Amino acid sequence: MAELIITGNRVIDPYNGYSGPGTIHISGESIERFDPEFISDLGEFENNVRLINAGDKIVSPGLIDMHVHLREPGREDEETIISGCEAAAAGGFTAICCMPNTRPVIDSQEVVRFIRSRAQYAAARVFVIGAISRGIAGQQLAEIGDMVDAGIVAITDDGKSVMDAQLMRNGMEYAKMFGIPVISHAEDMNLSRGGKVNEGYQATVLGIKGIPSVAEDIIVARDIYLSKFTGTPLHIAHISTEGSVKLVRQAKEEGLRITAEATPHHFTLTDDLLKTFNTNLIVNPPIRTQRDIDAVKEGLRDGTIDCIASDHAPHSPEEKDVEFMEAPFGMIGLETSLGLSLTNLVHTGLLPIETLLKKMTAQPAKILSLPYQGFKSGAPADITIIDLNLEWKVDKAEFKSKSRNSPFIGYELKGKAVYTICKGEVVYAESHIT
């Protein structure tokens, strides 16, 4: 017998290609049944059943953000597993994947177990991504097999590139053996050394050392070749240049198992904004030019770029309230990702809502083999209800994240998650919604 029933006119299930009216019956942590019809009169269910009538709002499987930096263990002042998951829930995400550049690094079974046990009672599910190299130092492989046994879903040295191609090759061979993908943070660190922003006109005017786009392109090309050579699925994190979008497009045309993600900041912000000297714009890879943004958007439109991920990277005010050159890379993104995507991709007509939701649900689930199947009996009861037309202003006082390092504070956005349901529980409800 269902304990929660959600009904609506606009149910979109990218896993099963469904878009239409629907009613989802939830029992415990799972979906009991899905009926493709809207029940306008929920009166008959009223005994001990919680009812949510979504009306014309979008009912989607729970959103997934496959690129999130939680700072626990190590920098719990910036973000904990619990606070990061609260931010996720407020942003409409029911699942996030955490990156391994914590302190200690996620390079052993113990750290994976620690995170998974802490996440058990959090407001979102946490899937753990392990390191390729021990300590993300790029010297020796991490304990990949042990971490797979403890439940990791992919490996990456995100935050740094694996500069030794032989080590990357070995990492890929291991990943293939264990059936997990490798995620590439593509940055030739010899070319990028000392750089803070995109190399180009703005960097020159401001007198700041730049990171050239070729630093990304060259490693994307190398890793595509290594993936082809080893037969390991490769995912390109936070793609940001016209050149690397082209490389991924070509690799897909060749039939290689290459996927890619783009962040909201890389499809919305140009390096023109750097003249504001807002250190929250310092991010790696850097925000680039209009030409790169256009290429990333075209990649999102034509399917070259499979998913949207935030690269949520919390930093403390002490670290960010410094001179431009001293500021660490990173901005928070969990609570603005959906709003920026709806405003800049859907409301502009670039992507249909169905395509956007696929890039935020079924595609990341497929890349990482996460246990989701959309609205089917027995599937996890993780659901996001979205008001496409809700206009709101990004307010730093409302962030659930422990950090405030967002360049989007004050932005007016259109579209927001109004209910987030994880494991059958309402973990977030927009305050003005009844």
Ligand code: DOR
């Ligand atoms: O901007 C970034 N911040 N890029 C990364 O790759 C790492 C991240 C962080 O951990 O702060």
